Amino acid sequence: MECITVRKFAEICGIQSKQIYVYIGRGKILQRQDKRIDKTEPINEEFILKHRKHGAKPIIEGNNPKSEKTYYSENELRRLKGEKLEEDIKLAKFRNEKIEGRLIPTDIIQRAIQEVIQRYKMTFVQQSEQLLRDTLNEMSASNEMITKVCSTNIQLSNEAFTRAIAETKLAIKNSISESLSLNA
Numbered sequence: 001m002e003c004i005t006v007r008k009f010a011e012i013c014g015i016q017s018k019q020i021y022v023y024i025g026r027g028k029i030l031q032r033q034d035k036r037i038d039k040t041e042p043i044n045e046e047f048i049l050k051h052r053k054h055g056a057k058p059i060i061e062g063n064n065p066k067s068e069k070t071y072y073s074e075n076e077l078r079r080l081k082g083e084k085l086e087e088d089i090k091l092a093k094f095r096n097e098k099i100e101g102r103l104i105p106t107d108i109i110q111r112a113i114q115e116v117i118q119r120y121k122m123t124f125v126q127q128s129e130q131l132l133r134d135t136l137n138e139m140s141a142s143n144e145m146i147t148k149v150c151s152t153n154i155q156l157s158n159e160a161f162t163r164a165i166a167e168t169k170l171a172i173k174n175s176i177s178e179s180l181s182l183n184a
Helices: 006-013 017-025 042-054 074-100 106-138 143-183
Strands: 056-060 069-073
Touching: 006 017, 006 042, 006 074, 106 143
Parallel strands: none
Antiparallel strands: 056 069
16 A cells, blocks of 8 residues: 555646646546545556656666655656756755865864763863862861762763753754855
8 A cells, every 4th residue: 555645646747736636536547535545546657658658758766676666757857957056056055165274063063072072071060169168178178078969969960961962962953954044
């Protein structure tokens, strides 16, 4: 069972969607209750075979001669070629920007920022812990109190830096998405 939309069925047959509805009304095409058309239904297969001759060409997907043929109308082939060309142009622009140094892969940026944040976190936690120990020692706090405060400091710092990393990754993705949409 291969269910497709009326529009896709019309493209395969090389006719307009409104004509498909006329054929459905006449009982020449069977449409399911969910408004989709099963290509493997015998009456629908026969309709495709009869009408594809008027503009749809078979294309064998892959290099396996036993694979199922897919039929596309001339309009569909032109649209697919246009999409492929647009995609090729976009990839060429990305390659040029990368070569010129204007485009950096997001994973590299995210790893670099994460590394910076991790180093900053380590330095911050060590220095804040030392500051807390010195301050609590001056206040004559017990070792248990110093350990408890320092542990809480480490826990809160870890949570804050984990949030900062996640928020930074999201900000980078959003910034890149905005940049790509502005360039498109």
